[in-house]
Amino acid sequence: MAEKLKVATASLCGCFGCHMSFLDIDERILDLVQLVEFDRTPITDIKTIGDCDIGIIEGGVANAENVEVLREFRKHCKILIALGACAVNGGIPAMRNSFTLKECLEEAYVDGIGVDNPMIPNDTEIPMLLNKVHPIHEVVKVDHFLPGCPPSGDTIWTFLTELIEGKPISFPYEQIHYD
């Protein structure tokens, strides 16, 4: 039997909705694990990534840790996939790009309604925020894009089966939407 493909996934600046949608493939995940083995992913809770065939990234790039994780994924994955609106174009988090970072932080931690003990967090453990949120293709090369907020379980299933079987990637009309 051929060796199983190794798959890693991560959520950067996203809401984990795309990972939840991934789980919406339901019992088909049993078929999937016949073909793939999960490396670093919230599903296995493995924290470091080894060499993988497929890397799936949810979420855009909003802080220094996102950049580091994304670069690690690019370095270790033969094929890198942008999963969902935030990874593809920045999505909802990128709406903060209409404001300066200072304005965002002051609204959240200083001037916002109901803020108690106003102070912008500056612990060194907290990753530094980038001035703007970026889609992942603005930081590393991306091989495939799956739009949607989130892409449906069916869309993810169509994509993964076509990719694993080496077929051209194409979707039924209803499976592609940007929201």
Place this chain on the structure above:
Amino acid sequence: MSTEKSFKLDGKTIPFEDGDTIMDAALRAGEYIPHLCHNPEFTPHGSCRVCIVDVNGRQVSACTQPATENSEVINSSEQIMSQRRSLLQMLFVEGNHVCPACEKSGACQLQAVAYYTKMLSPHFTHFFPQRTVDASHPDTAIDFNRCILCELCVRASRDFDQKNIFAIDGRGIRSHLVINSPSGELGDTDFSAEDKAAHVCPVGAILPKHKGYERPIGDRLYDRKPISVVGDVAAHEFDQE
């Protein structure tokens, strides 16, 4: 003897009359050529370039190019589709098109044409421009983040409503929609939600207030069928309720 003039669109014979553009003849024959700034009710504008077709080896916009006898027009080759996709990708990165946060999503022509061309990514680097929202009018909001400069509101307000409320100011990358009032706000004009200009926007830039997200996901204009079957947003303006 038949004296009907015709041209070929992807090998199919399309009859036309004198004065027809390629788009006029194609629409009458029920053939879909993707477009954004074109609306058959208004003078063609030719600015979005999404209706680009190949005519005898030259690339032209179908909405402004007069139909000519026996010409060979290519509408759906992979090369033409890929150029349309690039044009759409540029439109997406040039503005702030956050589909998950837009009331027009699902019934947006920019989205629908992008789906039709199988656009999966924005490809280019996003501009993330700084633009504003004008909520000064009681019935209609304008979100400049989503404007694609199709000038349909400009044409509708000038040619149909006779009000001249909208215009495009600036040139090149600085082009932007402006409103003809001393404050620059829509609330200070005689704009009305009954105006033609309130019902021609192909994207979510000019939106009626008090009725967002009325249609559930799955039931919206382009959720199940592509724009080539459904038709333009403007043609469905009044069948939403």
